[in-house]
Structures are given as structure tokens and as C-alpha cells.
Amino acid sequence: MTKTNEKIHVLADESLGGIKREYVEVDRKAEVGEKIVIVDVILSFGTYHSGDVFDVATKRSASVRTACGKCLYDEEYRVLAPTNIVHIDGERYEMVDRKAEVDEKIVIIAPDDDLAVDGDIGKIATVTEVFSEEDIDASPMGWVKRSEYRVLVPAESSEEEPQPSDPIDVIANLATRVAELERENKRFKDEIDTLHKDNRRHGEEIAQLDKGVHTQSQRHLYRQQEIERVWECMDRIESEMEALKYAAKETDGKVAHLEADSDMRLFTAEEVAALLNAMRER
Structure with missing residues (x-):
């Protein structure tokens, strides 16, 4: 059932x-x-x-x-x-797998190869006699084996054969389905908008990273320039020191001569430096 x-x-x-x-x-x-x-x-x-x-x-x-x-x-x-x-014939029956009784209806579901003829399957017959082996005699078919049939018992139900769907129900179901599709469509649009926003945000983040990399690059370049300027100053100082050493050698004899020829006082460090500068200007 x-x-x-x-x-x-x-x-x-x-x-x-x-x-x-x-x-x-x-x-x-x-x-x-x-x-x-x-x-x-x-x-x-x-x-x-x-x-x-x-x-x-x-x-x-x-x-x-x-x-x-x-x-x-x-x-x-x-x-x-x-x-x-x-x-x-417009009636509902349940096919039951049991021994048939006289006057019951049966339906052929699996014809026997030795007894069946073309078109036997699905045939309806009425039981006229039941044999001890549970085989039967049925009208209009004759002898039917137990393995060939099912008993047709009137279905105890007030249900009628399903009728076509009510148009109102059909329209209601269609409206429900349309509403579901509209919700799905809105969900897809929301997901697409979210993806666009994420894409824009990622673009902005990449731009910020590029800007940061550019700033770091400028700072690195500035540091390199500062280092080069320091090295240039150091080279210039070394050159000046070499020049001072050379000038000191050149003036050593002159200073000694001045001290010997004249009873002059010893020059201070500031005076020596001033003398060296004066000589350099020449």
C-alpha cells in the first residue's frame, strides 16, 4: 500500500x-x-x-x-x-503474493514458459478452481501456475486516481519558484559586488606597496649620495693632509734657518698654520 x-x-x-x-x-x-x-x-x-x-x-x-x-x-x-x-477498469487493486481463492481476480505477472502464449502477461482472470499445489484454474485462461500470478485485492482507500494539478496551485508553485530564483539572483549579484570591492581594495593595497617601495628607493638613493659626499670630503682631507706634510718638509729648513739667523721666538701652531696657508696661496 x-x-x-x-x-x-x-x-x-x-x-x-x-x-x-x-x-x-x-x-x-x-x-x-x-x-x-x-x-x-x-x-x-x-x-x-x-x-x-x-x-x-x-x-x-x-x-x-x-x-x-x-x-x-x-x-x-x-x-x-x-x-x-x-x-x-477505473478501480484500484493491490497485487498480493499469496494463494488465490475461488472467485478472486488475478493478474499474470510472470508467464510460465511451458504454458504461456503471446500476450498472456498482464491478463486479468477470475479463479474458478484451486488445486492442492496452489495452482488454479481461471477463466478465461485455464490452468495457471502459482508462480505466474498475483491476487488482485480491492485497495481499501478512498483515494481516487490523481487528478491534474489545480491551476491555482500551479501558479502558486511558479510564484514560489520565481521568488527563489530572484533570491538566488540577488545573492549572486551580492557576491559579484563583494568580489569587485575586494579587487579594488587589493589594487589600492598594491598601489600603497608600490608607493612605499618608491619611497624606500628614494631614501636609499639619498643615503648613497650622502655616503659619496662623505667619501669625497675624506678624499679631500687626505689630499690636504698630504699637501700639508709636503709643505712642512719644504718649510722645515726655512724655519730652522730663521731660528739660527735671528734670535726669533718659536712659532706657535697657529702661526705655522697661517704661514702654510700663505705659502699655499702663492
């Missing part, structure tokens, strides 16, 4: 000869041969829509390919799991 809160799909089941069967949606990955229904279209370009039903032909790690060649992501569909409820 199906639960009342499960979403039911009534589809022709080819494995039962085309009898209408109830399927419920199951949120899992599909297997080959199963039916699926589209519940969330991601990227179809209009080739399929929500509510479309397909048979799975092949499967991959995150998608399936249908018998009609459509490739679907696993997030787009739900598996349609078959139930034991079938619809016959």
Missing part, C-alpha cells in the same frame, strides 16, 4: 502488459531500467521540463542518460518506484 503523503504517479507499466500502475517518488540515484521524473530542471535548453517522465538507459557517476538520449543530472530527477497498486 502507498502512504497518503507520498506523491503518486499513475503510469502504464510495460512489464505488466501496459496496465496502469502507481509509482511513488524516491530521492536517490536511478538504476538502469527504472523510471524517473524531472523535479528540478538545471540546464535543459527547453528539451525537457518538470514533470516529464523518462526510462533510464545508462548511468554515470553524477548523471543518467534516458532511453530517448537525454542526459540528466542526478539533482534534476527523482526515481519512480513501482508500488503494488494497479488500476483496472
Whole structure:
């Protein structure tokens, strides 16, 4: 039996000869041969829509390919799991795996190779006699083995065959979906704005770093110039010292001669320096 809160799909089941069967949606990955229904279209370009039903032909790690060649992501569909409820002549029946009783209806689900004829699968018959081996005689088919049939028990439910969706519900669902898409669109725009702001901030940080590097480079150049000026001063001082030494040698004899020839007093250091300067100016 199906639960009342499960979403039911009534589809022709080819494995039962085309009898209408109830399927419920199951949120899992599909297997080959199963039916699926589209519940969330991601990227179809209009080739399929929500509510479309397909048979799975092949499967991959995150998608399936249908018998009609459509490739679907696993997030787009739900598996349609078959139930034991079938619809016959407008009535709902549950297929029960047990021994049949006289006057009960049965459906052929797996014809026996020795007894079956073309088109037996899905046939409905009424039990006329039950044998000890649980095989039966059914009208209009005749002898039916226990392994071939399921008993059809009227479904104890007031549920009617699912009707098309109410237009109001459809519009409400569409409005809800549009609102969700608008929220997603706003979220994407906010993320893009954030990325732009981050990009601008990173550009400003890089500009500041470039400016800092330029400033450090100017300071380094200034220091180099100062060092070169100091070296130039030191070279000039060394040159002047060499010149003073040479001048001292040249004037040594003159000073000694002056001291010998005249009883002059000894020159002070300041006077010697002044004399050297005067000689240099000559």
C-alpha cells in the first residue's frame, strides 16, 4: 500500500502488459531500467521540463542518460518506484503474493514458459478452481501456475486516481519558484559586488606597496649620495693632509734657518698654520 503523503504517479507499466500502475517518488540515484521524473530542471535548453517522465538507459557517476538520449543530472530527477497498486477498469487493486481463492481476480505477472502464449502477461482472470499445489484454474485462461500470478485485492482507500494539478496551485508553485530564483539572483549579484570591492581594495593595497617601495628607493638613493659626499670630503682631507706634510718638509729648513739667523721666538701652531696657508696661496 502507498502512504497518503507520498506523491503518486499513475503510469502504464510495460512489464505488466501496459496496465496502469502507481509509482511513488524516491530521492536517490536511478538504476538502469527504472523510471524517473524531472523535479528540478538545471540546464535543459527547453528539451525537457518538470514533470516529464523518462526510462533510464545508462548511468554515470553524477548523471543518467534516458532511453530517448537525454542526459540528466542526478539533482534534476527523482526515481519512480513501482508500488503494488494497479488500476483496472477505473478501480484500484493491490497485487498480493499469496494463494488465490475461488472467485478472486488475478493478474499474470510472470508467464510460465511451458504454458504461456503471446500476450498472456498482464491478463486479468477470475479463479474458478484451486488445486492442492496452489495452482488454479481461471477463466478465461485455464490452468495457471502459482508462480505466474498475483491476487488482485480491492485497495481499501478512498483515494481516487490523481487528478491534474489545480491551476491555482500551479501558479502558486511558479510564484514560489520565481521568488527563489530572484533570491538566488540577488545573492549572486551580492557576491559579484563583494568580489569587485575586494579587487579594488587589493589594487589600492598594491598601489600603497608600490608607493612605499618608491619611497624606500628614494631614501636609499639619498643615503648613497650622502655616503659619496662623505667619501669625497675624506678624499679631500687626505689630499690636504698630504699637501700639508709636503709643505712642512719644504718649510722645515726655512724655519730652522730663521731660528739660527735671528734670535726669533718659536712659532706657535697657529702661526705655522697661517704661514702654510700663505705659502699655499702663492
